[in-house]
Every structure is written in structure tokens, then in C-alpha cells.
Amino acid sequence: MMSVRVRFAPSPTGNVHIGNIRAAIFNWLFARHEGGKFLLRIEDTDRERSTDEAINTLLDCMEWLGLDYDEEPIYQSRLTERHLAVAEELLAKGAAYHDNKGGDKPCVVFRMPTEGRVEYHDLVKGKMGKKAEDTTDFVIVRSDGTPVFHLANVVDDIDMGITHIIRGDDHVENTFRHIELFKALGATPPQYAHLPMIVNNQGKPYSKRDGAAFVGEFKEQGFLAQALFNYLTLLGWAPGDDREVMSRDEMVAVFTLDRCKSSAARFDMKKLTWMNGEYIRNTPRDEYAAIFSERLREAGLLSDDFPQQTLEGIIDQMQVRTRLYNEIPGNCSYFFTDNYQFDEKAVNKRLRGEGVAELLLEIAKRFEALPVFDLESTNATLVELGERRGTGLGAMVHPVRVAVSGMAEGPGLFELLVLLGRETVCRRLTRVAGEIGAI
RNA sequence: GCGCCCAUCGUCUAUCGGUUAGGACACAAGGUUUUCAUCCUUGUAAGCGGGGUUCGAUUCCCCGUGGGCGCGCCA
Structure with a gap:
């Protein structure tokens, strides 16, 4: 075999x-x-x-x-002499002839059969064939003396001992020609498999x-x-x-x-x-962390003095949510700068309502007063406030998220708040409360 | 125009004559009055049309229809 x-x-x-x-x-x-x-x-x-x-x-x-x-890769341009020699061989055999339909110097044309059928078994398409009369002769050496694709391709495949040709569907028609070329050269045509476009x-x-x-x-x-x-x-x-x-x-x-x-x-x-996201989630954490940091540095968002522990926390939150490395800076710039973009739809939906500014200030005030600023305390603060106001937690969470991050998506809100830190959170809540109309 | 090829959910696909036609993406709903770009659950959704062959066709054959590719000096 x-x-x-x-x-x-x-x-x-x-x-x-x-x-x-x-x-x-x-x-x-x-x-x-x-x-x-x-x-x-x-x-x-x-x-x-x-x-x-x-x-x-x-x-x-x-x-x-x-x-x-x-x-070692083969460079076809170095094989021109060989291709032309084969053309001479075909000419000598009568399998090709000179023609000058173009007008100027003659080119070399390969002779296709005129009777019978040209057939082959395609490994993906199955039985393929057409009548010889439906095939046409084709140029193998241009009038400027350079070999054409068909010739070079077939000669090289013979010389390289190619057994299977797997290529695009668009080459099906060429296959009938190439097979005849192989035969004219006394070579056994390889097996063909044509892939869909x-x-x-x-x-x-x-x-x-x-x-x-x-x-x-x-x-x-x-x-x-x-x-x-x-x-x-x-x-x-x-x-x-x-x-x-x-x-x-x-x-x-x-x-x-x-x-x-x-x-x-x-x-x-x-x-x-989606699949890329699957691969990113399965990427070793260290590898993801390196790429994450690199992307942020490129975007001018991450400096060397950024606290390492916080960065690690952000990475943990972002790895599962990244589908494309290019999305990284845009999706989490707010962790690194106060100059983050506000998503217009999110702003309209969560910040434009009545009393939102006042709410944000109230939340900031309560956060300032907490003995510790962590997942439990921030959560409890908003739950309590939501109950007190009778609006529920959702009415607290969404405006806060949009105010401190500019977006409607991201890590869980309390993880987000802790990673940002009390100081940043309160600064942003206060600022946004004062600028809602201008955002 | 001639020739060759192709045809299952919106998309990628499984099925090699008998299935409640399966999975994935996307979409929708729920978990979640804490989001989705994560996770879990559920749902909507398909055999191009017409003839045959067969006890039985998505599957095999033919004819249409639709689409793609090719048709002498691109590769």
C-alpha cells in the first residue's frame, strides 16, 4: 500500500x-x-x-x-525549465500542439480526447464524469513561453509523488483536464477529493x-x-x-x-x-492572564503599579466572559480608568429615571459609612435600602452598575464593587449623580 | 447558452430504507425584582416540488425548481 x-x-x-x-x-x-x-x-x-x-x-x-x-517547501517558480521540458515532450508525442488564436506568437495547447468519457471517482463527491466532446483543449504554455497553472500543477504533483489531491470544489472542472494530462504523461492520476465552498x-x-x-x-x-x-x-x-x-x-x-x-x-x-469563547475559557489561567494584561497595556489602560491582587480578581471575572481577545479593553476599561465609556442604551434605561441621582448619592453615603466594604456588606446595604424604599434590589443594582461601569453587563455587581474599591465606587456614584443629564 | 456539481431547523450538521428526524450556534422563556459576555433548565424551528422503485422513502432513480462552479493564454 x-x-x-x-x-x-x-x-x-x-x-x-x-x-x-x-x-x-x-x-x-x-x-x-x-x-x-x-x-x-x-x-x-x-x-x-x-x-x-x-x-x-x-x-x-x-x-x-x-x-x-x-x-522542505517546493517553490514552483524554480521548476519552470522542467515544466517547459514536459511541454516539449507532449508536443513531440502529439498530445499538444501549437496554436496562435491570440494573434501574436503561438502558445502550446493540450489536446483533450474527442470521444468516450473522462471519468474519475471523487472521494467526497463520488462518481464524476463527462463526455469527451464536452471537454475543450486548453493552453499549457503561454505565447510568452511561460507555463500555465494546469501544466505546472500536474507536473509538480507527479514529481512530488502526490497520492491524493484535496482541494476546493471550484477545481472540479480542472480535474477532468488534469487527469488527461497525467495520462498523457504516463502517470497514474492521484485520488481526488473536492471540498465544498x-x-x-x-x-x-x-x-x-x-x-x-x-x-x-x-x-x-x-x-x-x-x-x-x-x-x-x-x-x-x-x-x-x-x-x-x-x-x-x-x-x-x-x-x-x-x-x-x-x-x-x-x-x-x-x-x-462562541467557539472562540469556549477555547478562551479552557485556556490555562496563566496564559489568559498574560494575554489579558498585554491587551490592556497595549490599550494604555494597565500600568505597572496597578495592584496585583485586584488585577488577579479582575482576570478571574473576565476569563469566563471573554469571547474575543479584542473585546477585552472595551469590556473592562472601567476597572482601570475613570474615563470609561457609557453605553447609551444602558444609561437611558437605568439612569434617566426619576430620583436616580438622589438614589446614587444615598447609596454612596451608606457605602462610606460601612465598617468594611465587601461582598456581604455591599449586598446587605442594597437589599436593605431596596426593602426600605419598597423598590426591590433590582432597582438598586442596575443604576449602580451602569453608574460605576458604564455598561449593562459584567461581573456580578458586588464582585464588581469590591474590585473597584470603596473609594472609586463612591467617587463615581457621586460624580454620575451630578452629571446624569450630561452623560 | 453548454457542461459539471449541490439541496435536512434561520445557520453548521447527524441519519448510510423503518428514528417521537438527534446535536450545536443563534433566538425565546425560566433559574435570577444582580446584569450577561458565564452557568443550568426548557422551548420555537427542518427533509425544495413532482413522479417513480419499495411493504415502507429524508435516504435509491428520473424530471423540474433553486443555488454554486467551470467554459483556451488567473491560480
């Missing part, structure tokens, strides 16, 4: 599209499951776009996602206009590599049981191509975000 060799063959343009990286992930999973090799071939024949920077971006993305490859809300291929479309953008927005990897794996594939959040080892253990779907999958940012 020949051992599996698959490849990821991106053209380095500076951005790696999620559709492409999903194909890379599936290749990687397949190789690891089969105990085969996962190879990287950089199709850098477009010298204009294939800069060193673009190649480094590509390599960074793969490293970030943990897509380790098994042999990742589409947007309109069912069109997912592009930059639909939001983050490149791996780098997800990284920048604070998505975890593991979460993106896991989410993408579930687009067009399922383990067969009810598992969704899975470790890499689990996925490798059960990944097979026959469990891939053949219909397009819609990209759902909400589910990815």
Missing part, C-alpha cells in the same frame, strides 16, 4: 483566504490520520505578487495554525467583503488558532457523533474523507465567536 502524500499548494499573494486554509487543514488532517506526509508547494509563478513578504505571511499563518509540513449569507463564495476573510485578520481580531482550526474543520466535515469542540488529536483520530459533505457551507461568525 502506497503511503499517503498530500500537498497544500497556495499561491502567495500576501493573504491566505479561509477557504484555502480550510483545504490545507483537511489535507493536514488526512495526512496525519493516514500516517502520511503533508507537503507544501508554493506556487509563486506570479512574480509580481509573490514577494518574500507574501511568502513569509503564508508561512506565519501555517505556523500559527500548527500546520506543520514534512519536507465556504459561502456567505447570499450563498456566494465568502470574500473579504463579507468580513474577515483572511487568516491574518482572524488572528488580529483576537481569535485563537485552535478555535479557528476547529471551526473550519466543522465546515463540510463532522465526526459522526455529537462532538464539536474537539482537540486536534481527536480530530486526527477520526478524520476521514468519506465523512466530508459535498454541499456548500455558510460561514457563521457567531458560531466561531
